[in-house]
Amino acid sequence: MESRDARTERHTRDGIVDTALALLQRAGLPDLSMRRLAAELGVQPSALYWHFDNKQSLLADIADRIVASAAPVAPSAEPAADVAAAASALRDALLAYRDGAEIVLSTQALGLGSDVAHDRLAGVLAPLAGDDAQSAATVLLQFVLGHASLVQQRIQAARFGAYPAAEAEVVEQTASDFARGVRMLVGGYARG
């Protein structure tokens, strides 16, 4: 009766994050409330506070999932191309989840969540930047998050007709700006 296996585990942290991600995709960040998430799980709002200290902790877990969903980049013979690919993969992951960029940006800023985004960029930057790879990764990450946040909110605005462009258009148009920014940032290191 008092065994240590999780017999009667009704909800787990990971399971709650699953549901939260689904709700995020359906309703967006403004409607991702603790109360609505609880209702979705068939549970009282207060039940969530057994699993998470507060809403920010839940968002940190969500941010980690989004970042982890970025496709990994296998090292090739062209380091600059690897950096561009890693940055694009991160951008794609952020844009794939509704309000993903904003969630990751604020989590990162608060010092919560993991460092995998930063570490992955530092990894592909190492061949180019050497000892400067850490701070180069910081700079690149800031650009990616700033860019993706702007693009994503512009997409949201487009949904409500507040901004005159369809979603696909926005993503496409801004892709060239993004590529240019990454090229500029990488160019400095590529020249040594």
Added chain:
Amino acid sequence: MESRDARTERHTRDGIVDTALALLQRAGLPDLSMRRLAAELGVQPSALYWHFDNKQSLLADIADRIVASAAPVAPSAEPAADVAAAASALRDALLAYRDGAEIVLSTQALGLGSDVAHDRLAGVLAPLAGDDAQSAATVLLQFVLGHASLVQQRIQAARFGAYPAAEAEVVEQTASDFARGVRMLVGGYARG
């Protein structure tokens, strides 16, 4: 009795924004509620909705004030230095107001607020980037906003002891990352 001069004007948009900015500095964005702002003005919350369509419009006005507070940069003989100075001035303005970066970022992203930030950067970039000045300004602005948002939230975290560094330290340490990022971005154009 029905003259067109503003005899009995109790509150104006600009006056409300003044009070909102003061409240922002004292209490921060999370505590900048329409209800609290109304109380500060000695007025019912609903009164604010005669002056502003909604909270986002108020924030857009606040964002414009913050951006406008950036020191202007007089054109010199060294365009690259002008760009660096303009970017720094914008960063300083964003960091001077509590949660300034976040407010400007989200306003910009929603397509609200003015374009003076973008236009100023495009202006100093013109000698270097020529026809590409517009998109170069977009890229640079995204980096500045991403950088400042990260730095600022990290400062907020420091206030609550959640992040192990004093405010001045954070601003100083990150200044070199910022300068590096700007140099990288500008370097691409400086070479033609």
Added chain:
DNA sequence: ACCTGAACACCGTTCAAGT
């Protein structure tokens, strides 16, 4: 270990009505 029930102290926004 995991959740309920009830409460506390708040939000943004609308709208008829007042002056």
Added chain:
DNA sequence: ACCTGAACACCGTTCAAGT
């Protein structure tokens, strides 16, 4: 032109108590 009063439909979080 500018504001009040009252309401609607919500929030995040805490905490004793239940199983």
